Amino acid sequence: MEGENMVPHGGDGEGEQVSETEPFQQMQKLVVGYALTSKKKKSFLQPKLEVLARRKGIYFVAIDLNRPLSEQGPFDVVLHKLLGKEWQDVIEDYQQKHPEVTVLDPPGAIQRIHNRQSMLQGLADLNLSDCGGSSIFVPKQMVVLKDSASSADKVVEAGLKFPLVAKPLWIDGTAKSHQLFLAYDRRSLAELDPPLVLQEFVNHGGVMFKVFVVGDTIKVVRRFSLPNISNCQKAKVDGIFQFPRVSSASASADNADLDPSVAELPPKPFVEALVKELRVLLGLRLFNVDMIREHGSKNVFYVIDINYFPGLCLKPFVYCYAKMPDYEQVFVDFFHNMAQAKQNNRHCNL
Numbered sequence: 001m002e003g004e005n006m007v008p009h010g011g012d013g014e015g016e017q018v019s020e021t022e023p024f025q026q027m028q029k030l031v032v033g034y035a036l037t038s039k040k041k042k043s044f045l046q047p048k049l050e051v052l053a054r055r056k057g058i059y060f061v062a063i064d065l066n067r068p069l070s071e072q073g074p075f076d077v078v079l080h081k082l083l084g085k086e087w088q089d090v091i092e093d094y095q096q097k098h099p100e101v102t103v104l105d106p107p108g109a110i111q112r113i114h115n116r117q118s119m120l121q122g123l124a125d126l127n128l129s130d131c132g133g134s135s136i137f138v139p140k141q142m143v144v145l146k147d148s149a150s151s152a153d154k155v156v157e158a159g160l161k162f163p164l165v166a167k168p169l170w171i172d173g174t175a176k177s178h179q180l181f182l183a184y185d186r187r188s189l190a191e192l193d194p195p196l197v198l199q200e201f202v203n204h205g206g207v208m209f210k211v212f213v214v215g216d217t218i219k220v221v222r223r224f225s226l227p228n229i230s231n232c233q234k235a236k237v238d239g240i241f242q243f244p245r246v247s248s249a250s251a252s253a254d255n256a257d258l259d260p261s262v263a264e265l266p267p268k269p270f271v272e273a274l275v276k277e278l279r280v281l282l283g284l285r286l287f288n289v290d291m292i293r294e295h296g297s298k299n300v301f302y303v304i305d306i307n308y309f310p311g312l313c314l315k316p317f318v319y320c321y322a323k324m325p326d327y328e329q330v331f332v333d334f335f336h337n338m339a340q341a342k343q344n345n346r347h348c349n350l
């Protein structure tokens with residue numbers, strides 16, 4: 001019977017080798033309906049993930065967007081990353097009618113981080129007092145809704161210091177919503193295209209940290225980022241400059257030879273305390289946080305970005321370079337724990 005599919009029900013067994021000795025008892029079935037863009041499906045639903053999942057009785061089933069959601073399934077979990085009000089309404093309505101299904105994550109919570117202003121609200125007030133002296137901030141920022149020319153006065157009034165990072169206010173999955181600019185002076189603000197957020201640039205030694213969160217699991221990786229801007233540059237340079245995507249995944253700085261004071265990861269207890277608070281504040285289970293350490297300090301950190309269900313794998317099909325190390329196993333454990341919790345609940349309710 002070697003190599004035969006031992007999964008009790010569902011699944012086509014394609015390409016998998018499930019051990020004969022794997023106990024049936026472990027095979028509590030969990031059906032994960034997914035609604036993802038084709039890009040996201042390719043990068044997330046890697047063969048390795050599906051095989052590992054099936055061994056634990058976890059099945060991924062595509063949601064048909066042309067059919068009513070309630071007529072599909074039944075699902076234990078709905079995993080989604082799609083944009084637009086229409087989908088938000090569908091999933092909200094579904095969650096109301098099917099409170100027994102775990103929706104990853106609630107659309108209202110996702111919506112909050114699609115706006116770069118509400119994304120960072122409440123972070124500065126988090127209770128992180130017992131974290132060995134590390135503290136968390138968000139860069140000073142303001143929103144510009146229209147006419148960036150008149151916004152120059154407001155920038156001065158708000159006490160924001162140049163250079164400023166200009167970020168599109170709304171994140172809508174397009175490349176444009178990730179197109180950032182650096183504005184060195186008041187005059188250059190008129191060239192920007194609102195709505196946007198203007199945020200103080202924080203020198204951080206050219207290295208940033210991506211904190212990945214999947215349920216209870218946290219993984220932190222380093223990436224290259226923008227270099228420091230010297231006082232001399234601040235005084236001499238003017239105009240606006242388009243940001244290169246220096247911190248994209250191909251810029252992993254995990255194996256680079258870096259100044260240890262810049263490269264040192266944020267302390268583990270601090271990251272754990274931060275994430276614990278963020279899970280509650282954001283109401284999300286799948287997210288990542290972009291964090292930088294203020295240059296010259298040991299323990300002053302800034303959160304600059306939060307992403308819902310971020311990219312986990314680079315260049316699918318060519319090879320999967322995991323942005324979040326071992327994400328396949330992390331997700332399988334996450335879903336497996338969910339399946340067990342559901343089973344325990346059922347037993348308790350008998």
Ligand SMILES: O=P(O)(O)O[C@@H]1[C@@H](OP(=O)(O)O)[C@H](OP(=O)(O)O)[C@H](O)[C@H](OP(=O)(O)O)[C@H]1OP(=O)(O)O
Pocket residue numbers: 039040043081171172173174178247248249290305307308309310311312313314323
């Ligand atoms: O497309 P990828 O793999 O580069 O992942 C994007 C992430 O890029 P990164 O991991 O930094 O290289 C990207 O992260 P950043 O915003 O660049 O920090 C987002 O998570 C993006 O999702 P969205 O457009 O904000 O909804 C992510 O897009 P999706 O994969 O979710 O479509």
Ligand SMILES: Nc1ncnc2c1ncn2[C@@H]1O[C@H](COP(=O)(O)OP(=O)(O)O)[C@@H](O)[C@H]1O
Pocket residue numbers: 139165167177178179180199200201202203204208224225226243246247290304305
């Ligand atoms: N306030 C800031 N100070 C210094 N660098 C920043 C700041 N904001 C963003 N960056 C740099 O720009 C990159 C992209 O900005 P981010 O806010 O993460 O937008 P995106 O959602 O497009 O990733 C960051 O990874 C970091 O390298």
Ligand SMILES: [Mg+2]
Pocket residue numbers: 290305
């Ligand atoms: Mg980012």
Ligand SMILES: [Mg+2]
Pocket residue numbers: 305306307
């Ligand atoms: Mg982002």
